[in-house]
Amino acid sequence: MKRTATLKRTTKETDITLSLNLDGEGRYNIKSGIPFLDHMLTLFAVHGAFDLDLQARGDLEVDDHHTVEDIGIVLGQAISKSLGDRKGITRYGEATLPMDEALTGVYLDLSNRAYLRYEVTYPNPRTGTFDLDLVEEFFRAVSQNAGMTLHIHKIWGKNGHHIAEAIFKGFARALDTATSMGKRGSELPSSKGVL
Ligand SMILES: [Mn+2]
Secondary structure, three states, X not given: OOOEEEXXXXXXOEEEEXXXXXXXXXXXXXXXXXXXXXXXXXXXXXXXOOEEEEEEEEOOOOOOHHHHHHHHHHHHHHHHHHHOOOOOEOOEEEEEEEEOOEEEEEEEEOOOOOEEEEEOOOOOOEEOOEEOHHHHHHHHHHHHHHOOEEEEEEEXXXXXXXXXXXXXXXXXXXXXXXXXXXXXXXXXXXXOOOO
């Protein structure tokens, strides 16, 4: 069974088409309109070995906020949809990830419950023209729409680009583990019998 999803979401602020393959090879075609976000989502695809196709048009004349948040919404929905009934998945994943001086920890549970704890500070509010506050907005949208408990911590870091990069790579690695098919056949990894 293919674990893929293709979604289209159109509002007055953004127009997004996204295809995700959880069992991909790290192939990507990403055009968000925001070069820094393209860079981060490329890292996500490559380091998670996901295939990701994203075409987005947003109201960037306002700022990047709506576009970043709405891409997070659609990516979260695509993760949830491609997981189907979540039977047999490993469920948990984590990654401690260095990027030069930056070190971050990402821990997640595909619990079908949304929760974000984001403990990250940046020495500067921007990298280039990108507002680093939007990284939190992105992951809040992902966690809410994927049904994912998500903890993101900065352990150390001085460079905003490196910190964000370590987070996106760590998220990819953790999600790759959590979505992988575990050793439990088609069982649901829950003592409650429901996720
Ligand atoms: Mn980089």
